[in-house]
Amino acid sequence: MNTKGHRGVGEQGALALLERTFKDRAGGEAQGLEAVLLGNWLTDLSQVIDPVAYASLASKVQSLVEDFVRLITATTLYRAGAQWYRTWTGDQADRLVRAVREKVYGALGVLLGSDPATRSVLWDLSTDAVFVKGYLAFGLPEQEGEPDRLSIEQYDAVFKAVFRQYFPHEHCDRPRVPMSPDTYETSLDRGPRAGQPTYRTPDLYRYLRDDIEILAAGFAELEADWARPVGRGELAVDGTDPDFAVGLARMGYLLHAVEDFYAHSNFVELHALASGPKYLPKPFETRDAGIFARRLKRWVPGARDGVALPTEDFVVTGYFDTQDTVVSLLHVFEEVLGIGWKDPRRQVGDFFRTVESTDLSRVEQEYYTWLQSVLEIFRDPVQAAENEDNRVMEVLKDKFGDNLETLAKPAMRQAVLAETLARTTYLKRLPAGILTRLSRFVLAVSKTIAVGKLAMSVYEAIDTVAKFLANPIAVLIDAAKDAGLGFAQDSALYLAKDLFLYERLLQGSDHRVGSHSLLAKDTGSEWLYGYQRACATAAHYVIVDTMLRRLDPAPPPDDQYVDWLALLEALMCNPLVRSTGRTEFATADAVELNVSPPSQVIPAIQDLAARRGVQEVDGVPGWMRVAASTFTVDDMTPEQATQLARAAVRKPAGATSAKGLITLVVPGQTVSVGSRPSGSPTTASEWPEAVFDRERSYAGKGWEVVRGYTSASRDQSVAPKTLVETAFVDESRMQQQILRGRDLRQRLEQAYHVLVIPPFKP
Structure with missing residues (x-):
């Protein structure tokens, strides 16, 4: 689920429950409730801090560059250029090939340095960019004069506690096998781990059982050291104690993985398959039928033929290879830089499906406009002066005069930046710590770095790599300009048509069985998106409502704790009975x-x-x-x-x-x-059929069965359904769950760092 989808789920679930709790139950308002949304968002953005992915991406992009260069040399344009563009010679075509290679390799060198596993420019730049954007999106008030949604003290404490590098278990992603970077976990499990072991098949993949144990330990810790003190009145909720906001952020961090379980797995496909024709693709939906079928095929190492793959009847999430990593990184850069890169492989769904809203707040829109204007001034101040939309340039003219070229000099950038910050109304309201990080980020992204014979800014490097991975034709055209070569439009179109083959180098997302790109239902246009969103929201609501029982007027005994492992295993189950x-x-x-x-x-x-x-x-x-x-x-x-x-x-x-x-x-x-034969029960309870059934009739409303709703057809209130039962454990059992989860988390994080990645050679 993309950041907007996660935020929408959090606003319907956690935030609504928290506001009701502190208004109706706790006898007053609490400050900083949006920390639960911030914690979720920061977990999503952790993808940008991933040294393992950096190293893998650098190595594999090199291979893609060489593949792309070979394709250029195989095209009609390259081999018989005179036929398509008469002024090109063989020497000029060779210059173009060299220009493409040097441009992309130079960009990788700028961003990742000689050793991508170390703390690179990209690492520090991304951290500052996330820090600034997060405060604008979750801390700063929408209107001047309103109180902060999060104080700077709360925000800083949350960021330090939650934002860290990416690990697969925090998103329920299918991990690689240590020491085998191109092989993904294939071990299957056979039953829940809470209470007495129960054999069942089909079940979940073993790594998902491990992820659930880690999540259960996190929720148990949160109940013990956050929900219980808040319920007792030992933790101030008026904004004076940052630990209150940190606890909410930890809740959002844990909920993120639960939501990803439904958005990134085949859970809803298995339930649709088990429920008969009512949820299956219609005969005219041939493309969706193909996607649905491939989501239900089991990834087998080395398999070549999709039809021959066995049925996947265990719950599994997608693996991340180069293409998936690229799409995620571009999504993150779009989120923090406001640059409208779009994955060209995104297939637009049928017109009647609801696409996830990506509307920005006023503050976010102003920030992105300001950021792009300043970066344009540093890149090309003459062009910025001709751009009527660059309002920042107008502000600078009376201070620096008409000698525009001086604005691009590195020595001037600090003064230019300080002037723009001082004259931008809403930026003047930012706390000093945010302004410091913002200044450092803008100066870093505009800094020019030399790699070999090439020199480019960090921003240009990001733009080059993003273009190459999302739309290599754009890099080809840029390289032609850099090499001083003309490029006729009809030639470009012919070459673009010839190079559609490049899409097959990355193997379109519809055809990569087991990949994140195939299984993910993130943006609203994908097949079965609405059902996963309803299931994710329902599970989210159940978990938060269970956690807040500590704040009831009559709270449970101090020595009674939720059996979080049992609760999560009931929600994150396999909805399919044995395939027959x-x-x-x-x-x-x-x-x-x-x-x-x-x-x-x-x-x-x-x-x-x-x-x-x-x-x-x-x-x-x-x-x-x-x-x-x-x-x-x-x-x-x-x-x-x-x-x-x-x-x-x-x-x-x-x-x-x-x-x-x-x-x-x-x-x-x-x-x-x-x-599964139609007519037999899907699970021991109504989960998730009740959610599916309401979602089918009332799109976007399926999750409300766990909250209760007003029936339009019957004009009466419908009571909430208890889809899963809540079990309880004593303190010693709760501590055992916490210790087990900590041990698993530590082992998985160590295993992630020993993946063998080929070296990057700039």
Whole structure:
């Protein structure tokens, strides 16, 4: 779930319950309640502090650069440039290839240095950027004269307590196997761990059982050292004690992983499969049927053929490879820098689905506008002066005059920045600590760093890497300009069409079984998004409501604690009974072939089309239909299809696949997945069927079954449903849960840092 989705869940669940609790139960208002949303948000943004991902990304981007360069040299534009752009020579084409390579490698060197595992420019810059944006989004009041939502003391304490580097268990992500960076955990579990062990299959993957134990320990600690003192009146809630806000932030941090469990797993797919046709894709929803089928296929190391993969009937979340890491990092940069990078692989859902709102607050909008204006001045003050939307430049003219070039000099930047901060109304209200971090961040992102023969600012480096990973054609065009080469528009369009193959280098998200990009339902347009959002909100509400029982007028005995492990295992369960039936979907299927030598790629495609029964349609032979589906180009000639296919199998070993391998998308395939006979119960309780059933009729309202709601059809109130029972333990059992969770967390964090990552060589 993206940051907006998490915030929406928190506002409906935790924040609403906290406001009601401190208004109706605790006899007054509390200051700093939005810390629960801040803790959740900071956990999401921890992805930007990930030395393991930095090292992996640097190494694999190098491989992608080389793949991309090889594709450039395989295109018609490169080989027969005179046909498409007559002023290009072979030497000029070689200059373009060198320019692309140097530009991207230079950008990586600027951001990550020679050793990405150390504290790099990107690490420090990102920390300051998150610190500033977090205060604007959660601490600063919307209107001048209103009280702060969080005091600077509360905010600083929360940031120090919650914001840290990324670990998979804090997001329920599928981890890699230590010492095997391209292999992901495959161990299965067979039953809940609370109380007496109960054998059941299908169940969860073992790493998810570990994650649940860690979460249970966190909630147990929170009940003991935050909820109980607050309930007793031992912890001030008026903003004078930062520990109150820190406790709320810890709650948001833990809730983030619970919400991710539903957004990033196949939980809702398994329940939909178990519930019969009412939640399944309709016959006309062929693309969604394909996504649904692949989400229910089990990732197997080294598997080449999606149809042959077994059914996944255990609950699993997605793994993060290069593409997934890239998309997450771009999302984080967009969040903290306000730059509108968008993943071009995002598929827009059907028009009738609700897309997650990304509206910004007034303060956020003003901040992003100010930030982009200042960075534009530092990059190119003459261009900034010509930009009518750059209001900051107008402020500076009466102070620094018309000698605009001086504004770009590094020695002037501190003075320029100080002047803009002093003259921007809402920034003047920021506490000194925030202004210090903001100044340091802006100066760092505009700093120019030399790598070899190349020099670029940190901002330009981020922009280059982001463009290359999201839209490599843009980097190609920029590199052509840098190399002093003309670039005819029709040539660019032809090259872009030829390089659609690059999408297959990264293997589109629809076809990567087991990946985060396939399983994640984050933004609102994905298949079954509404149901995961309803389940995540319902579980969130149940957990917070259970935690706040300590603040009831008649609180539970001091020696009675919630059995958090049992509660979480009831909510984060497998909704599927043993698979015994089959359900079929018509879809496209991704198949990886090993072709050697490259000249044999067309016979290999022809053979695959014949084996899979891909027929000729409207005069287009079966092998051409496979090529068109693979390269997303419908009107190419057999010669163009042959050229693209041969370019694909020439790519070197590296991040995507070995030389000689080609991933083909075969249309019109029937995929079969396991299913449970209709009519049998999904679980021992009403969870999650009651949520699904209401969500199906009232989109966005399914979670309300746990809170109670007013029925429009019956014009009466409907009482809350108790979907899972709450069990209790004594203090000694609670302490055992805490110790077990701490030990697991420590072992998982140590294991994450011993992943073997190939070295980066700038």
